Every structure is written in structure tokens, then in C-alpha cells.
Amino acid sequence: MSAATNPSPGLRERKKIKLRHTIQTAALRLFERQGYEHTTVEQIAEAAETSTTTFYRYFPTKEDVVLDNDASPLFETTAAERPADEPLTATVRAAMGAVVAAAEADRDFTLARMRLVATVPALEARYAGEERRTIELLTGLLADRTGRPHDDYQVELIAFVLAGVLFTASRRWVADQGATALSTLVDQALTTVEPLLATLEG
Incomplete structure (x- = not known):
């Protein structure tokens, strides 16, 4: 498949991918430090330096931040x-x-x-x-x-x-x-x- 039909992600898409990974990484660190059940979405959003609204835009549930x-x-x-x-x-x-x-x-x-x-x-x-x-x-x-x-x-x-x-x-x-x-x-x-x-x- 040529580059024309399978283009690399643009800047906006790369930023989305980076933020998604940042949220997941922050979540996994918190889960390992204090346990999955004791970690809230609010704590994850704060650690990732984003909002809970943004979190839910990328991950519908706390489970999804691990499984996605x-x-x-x-x-x-x-x-x-x-x-x-x-x-x-x-x-x-x-x-x-x-x-x-x-x-x-x-x-x-x-x-x-x-x-x-x-x-x-x-x-x-x-x-x-x-x-x-x-x-x-x-x-x-x-x-x-x-x-x-x-x-x-x-x-x-x-x-x-x-x-x-x-x-x-x-x-x-x-x-x-x-x-x-x-x-x-x-x-x-x-x-x-x-x-x-x-x-x-x-």
C-alpha cells in the first residue's frame, strides 16, 4: 500500500495518540502504586495533567484505560x-x-x-x-x-x-x-x- 493511501498521522492525530498514552501511563503507575480499586478517574486525570472530561473522551470507563x-x-x-x-x-x-x-x-x-x-x-x-x-x-x-x-x-x-x-x-x-x-x-x-x-x- 502506497504512502498516498496510507498516510502517516497528522500533527493533531499525533497529539491525540500522545495524550492517550500519557493518560494510560499515568493510570498504570497509580494502579501499581496504590491499587486498581483505590485509584479514581480524578486522580488519573490529575496525574496526566488533564481533565476528567478529557479522560472520558478517550476512555469510557476506568477498565478501558487498561484494556484499550x-x-x-x-x-x-x-x-x-x-x-x-x-x-x-x-x-x-x-x-x-x-x-x-x-x-x-x-x-x-x-x-x-x-x-x-x-x-x-x-x-x-x-x-x-x-x-x-x-x-x-x-x-x-x-x-x-x-x-x-x-x-x-x-x-x-x-x-x-x-x-x-x-x-x-x-x-x-x-x-x-x-x-x-x-x-x-x-x-x-x-x-x-x-x-x-x-x-x-x-
Whole structure:
């Protein structure tokens, strides 16, 4: 895709992205210092040097300040930009690789976010919905790339396995406090399940 059809964000959009990240970073610091339940939106807004009105413009709830991320759009964009005739395994690796690279680029932030998800029941419950959306996203990719229906049993099964790759690797990464690179964990898991992907193209 050319630069003309996929332009870089303008100054206004970059400012929005920066403020969004500033609010999330301030929130995570407060959550780690005084606990998720004991931190208010007002405190987060003050720490981010913004207003509660601005906070709610970016994040509808306190849960969203932790859970909101660009993983799904990044996965979709990367997959869409891949050559239509390349092997399915290459497309999946590229799309997952983009998501993993973004997570590792902001390693401390991502680890803090995932630690909260693992320890706060309200966040864990909402995160289950994110897992379901990931499975749906992978199902769509596999079906569209292979010409199979979305409700094809094999497509659904392999989408579930691939989602497990991402979430299991992420949980191990957090449990080990990032000792092993997330990209290494995902690569190991993908190497194990790639024969399944190959069956969709057979």
C-alpha cells in the first residue's frame, strides 16, 4: 500500500495518540502504586495533567484505560497489506509479529497492563471478551485467505489454536517478568502449530 493511501498521522492525530498514552501511563503507575480499586478517574486525570472530561473522551470507563490497545487494528492492517498469494503461514507470522513488536517496543507498559489484567477480576472478565474477538479476527483471516466459510470446523479450530498461541505466550511472558522475549515465545509456539495451518492450504 502506497504512502498516498496510507498516510502517516497528522500533527493533531499525533497529539491525540500522545495524550492517550500519557493518560494510560499515568493510570498504570497509580494502579501499581496504590491499587486498581483505590485509584479514581480524578486522580488519573490529575496525574496526566488533564481533565476528567478529557479522560472520558478517550476512555469510557476506568477498565478501558487498561484494556484499550491497538493490537486488533494493527493485526488487521498488517494482514491486509500482505500479498494475496503468499503462504498463509507467512501472513499469520507477519500479522502476529507486528502485534508482538508493538508490545515489545513499549515493554514495561505492556507488562504492567498484563499484570493488572491477571490480578484484577473485573479486568480479567473484560479481557475474556478480547480473547473472543481475537478468535473471531483470526477466523476471518483464515477463511478469507483460504476461501473457506467462516463456520468451517477446521478454520474455527485453527483460529482457536492461534489465539491460544498469542494469549499463552503473553501470559508466560508476564509470569516470567519478560525474562524471555515475547517474540521468542510466540515464534516457538507458531513453529509447533504451523503444520495445522498448512492443512488449510492443502
